[in-house]
Amino acid sequence: MRRRPVGLWIAAVAGYAFLYIPLIIVVVYSFNNSRLNAEWVGFTLDWYDKLAHNEEMLAAAGNSLLIALVASLVSTVLGTMAGVAMFRYPLRLLPVLVLTPIAIPEILMGVALLIFFVLLNFTLGLVSVALAHIAFCIGFVAIVVRSRLAGMDESLTEAARDCGATPLEAFRYVTLPLIMPGVIAGALMAFTLSIDDFVITFFTAGAGTVTLPLQIYSMIKIAVTPEVNAVSTLLMLLTLALIIMASRLAPSLLGTQEEKP
Amino acid sequence: MASRAPGRWGKWLVSGPPLLYLLIFFAVPTLIMALASFRTPGEFGGLAPLIDDTGALDLNVESYARFVAEPVYAQVFLKSVWYALLTTLACLALAYPLAALIARSPKKYRNLLLLLVILPFWSNFLIRIYAWMIILGPQAALVRSVNGILGAFGMAPVSLLFSSFAVLACLVYVHLPFMVLPLYANLEKHDQALLDAAQDLGASAWQRFWRITFPLSLPGVYAGAALVFIPALGMFAIPDILGGPEDSLIGNVIKQQFLEARDWPFGSVLSIVLTVAALLLAGLAAWVGRGNLGTPSSAGESRA
Numbered sequence: 001m002r003r004r005p006v007g008l009w010i011a012a013v014a015g016y017a018f019l020y021i022p023l024i025i026v027v028v029y030s031f032n033n034s035r036l037n038a039e040w041v042g043f044t045l046d047w048y049d050k051l052a053h054n055e056e057m058l059a060a061a062g063n064s065l066l067i068a069l070v071a072s073l074v075s076t077v078l079g080t081m082a083g084v085a086m087f088r089y090p091l092r093l094l095p096v097l098v099l100t101p102i103a104i105p106e107i108l109m110g111v112a113l114l115i116f117f118v119l120l121n122f123t124l125g126l127v128s129v130a131l132a133h134i135a136f137c138i139g140f141v142a143i144v145v146r147s148r149l150a151g152m153d154e155s156l157t158e159a160a161r162d163c164g165a166t167p168l169e170a171f172r173y174v175t176l177p178l179i180m181p182g183v184i185a186g187a188l189m190a191f192t193l194s195i196d197d198f199v200i201t202f203f204t205a206g207a208g209t210v211t212l213p214l215q216i217y218s219m220i221k222i223a224v225t226p227e228v229n230a231v232s233t234l235l236m237l238l239t240l241a242l243i244i245m246a247s248r249l250a251p252s253l254l255g256t257q258e259e260k261p
Numbered sequence: 262m263a264s265r266a267p268g269r270w271g272k273w274l275v276s277g278p279p280l281l282y283l284l285i286f287f288a289v290p291t292l293i294m295a296l297a298s299f300r301t302p303g304e305f306g307g308l309a310p311l312i313d314d315t316g317a318l319d320l321n322v323e324s325y326a327r328f329v330a331e332p333v334y335a336q337v338f339l340k341s342v343w344y345a346l347l348t349t350l351a352c353l354a355l356a357y358p359l360a361a362l363i364a365r366s367p368k369k370y371r372n373l374l375l376l377l378v379i380l381p382f383w384s385n386f387l388i389r390i391y392a393w394m395i396i397l398g399p400q401a402a403l404v405r406s407v408n409g410i411l412g413a414f415g416m417a418p419v420s421l422l423f424s425s426f427a428v429l430a431c432l433v434y435v436h437l438p439f440m441v442l443p444l445y446a447n448l449e450k451h452d453q454a455l456l457d458a459a460q461d462l463g464a465s466a467w468q469r470f471w472r473i474t475f476p477l478s479l480p481g482v483y484a485g486a487a488l489v490f491i492p493a494l495g496m497f498a499i500p501d502i503l504g505g506p507e508d509s510l511i512g513n514v515i516k517q518q519f520l521e522a523r524d525w526p527f528g529s530v531l532s533i534v535l536t537v538a539a540l541l542l543a544g545l546a547a548w549v550g551r552g553n554l555g556t557p558s559s560a561g562e563s564r565a
Contacts, residue, residue, distance in 0.1 A: 012358045018437070022389065094279065103491065108495065138282065240384075243379075
């Protein structure tokens with residue numbers, strides 16, 4: 001039995017409070033019967049009702065979902081390939097290209113893609129945003145898949161090859177089922193990253209295309225309104241569900257690879 | 262078909278598509294941006310033709326010269342470095358007890374405690390900024406009580422929103438999980454026997470921390486510092502929403518060059534300066550923290 005220093009506990013509880021109180025305030029005020037996010041007046045669902053009739057917001061949500069769906073599907077396929085390739089082969093260029101987009105400040109990728117699309121005369125819109133999202137999601141999927149592969153027994157794939165399976169068959173019937181939880185976790189992560197992305201979307205969306213984060217941005221630049229609290233609460237719920245699902249499938253998402261539930 | 266050698270084909274079939282995609286949508290745009298920093302701004306924004314009227318290749322270092330000649334940009338850059346540094350130190354101070362507590366908890370609770378640190382990171386970035394708009398807003402309880410106390414001492418009321426305080430508080434808030442994860446990964450592997458031995462030899466709790474735990478945790482500290490410092494350096498949304506006019510950071514100036522001034526070459530110069538600074542720091546952190554124990558091998562793993 002170890003001693004538990006009281007000071008450590010207090011500091012840690014303060015740390016958790018710091019992390020959660022801001023988000024709890026956003027959620028609580030989304031049910032508040034007042035225009036101001038200042039004092040609790042009474043319970044209401046009016047802000048959610050307003051949200052359901054806000055055409056701009058619904059259109060933005062539709063765009064976000066569409067982009068996230070396409071971006072997560074494509075980046076899951078490409079990211080899985082990258083993860084497998086990085087695990088199996090000694091590669092130089094691919095790991096650099098996979099990891100750098102994650103390591104550098106997001107704004108750099110945003111402006112680089114803006115120049116790229118404009119110089120190519122590529123119309124900024126849903127397609128350019130989806131292409132950009134795929135580029136930064138590949139790395140995240142690749143990392144999850146690679147760490148899943150690291151935890152599995154490669155001799156199983158070799159056994160399949162010994163028994164006469166083609167490389168494709170060995171992958172399809174042995175490797176893929178074994179890494180599937182990692183692949184799905186990567187897909188859920190990519191979906192979450194895409195639907196939440198603001199910075200890269202901001203530069204690649206152009207004037208006419210609005211996603212949910214862009215819509216929230218333009219609303220909070222003007223004023224604080226509980227409608228933003230309501231849409232934030234719903235978005236948080238969606239993200240929470242996706243991430244909990246993903247972390248069940250791939251415990252490495254929690255940073256603790258050795259313990260599996 | 263039955264050849265056992267993994268072969269070149271397999272390698273290229275698997276790594277080719279993601280490699281091609283990232284070359285087209287990451288490497289090429291980045292190189293184009295690097296090239297754009299040597300070009301002349303176009304008359305109506307964007308870039309002037311690469312081959313000018315006289316048929317000569319129009320590449321110059323004028324935008325770099327401008328960065329050197331106009332100290333206001335170097336000042337903004339230094340201010341960004343300063344804000345990122347303050348953010349990193351505050352994150353370290355807040356993250357250390359959290360990481361230490363999680364590392365000392367019984368194994369069955371560790372995953373849950375860690376998940377609780379990561380979850381806020383997965384909520385939308387703008388929502389987390391917005392939360393601070395509410396907390397620091399003029400009507401909020403916090404600001405009213407601060408001003409109540411100030412008023413009691415006869416001082417003028419302050420506004421917390423649209424200030425450097427708001428920017429720093431939110432920078433710390435957004436980046437805290439990046440510091441907790443590598444610190445935890447490091448602290449979790451420490452050998453309790455070392456601390457027990459030090460205690461037997463008469464070391465106080467403070468001495469045990471400063472002379473054993475902290476030096477051993479340095480690789481985790483460096484990894485966390487890199488993960489906080491680099492994104493904090495390029496941040497533009499937080500100063501944009503929560504900051505006052507003096508809180509513009511390098512990210513805001515880059516955004517302004519691309520979307521308002523439409524001076525791409527100069528915006529590219531600023532982006533290159535930022536990239537070089539970020540990569541140098543990442544390299545430095547990797548070099549200082551080399552041979553580290555248990556820190557994730559890449560930014561992505563801890564961010565995930």
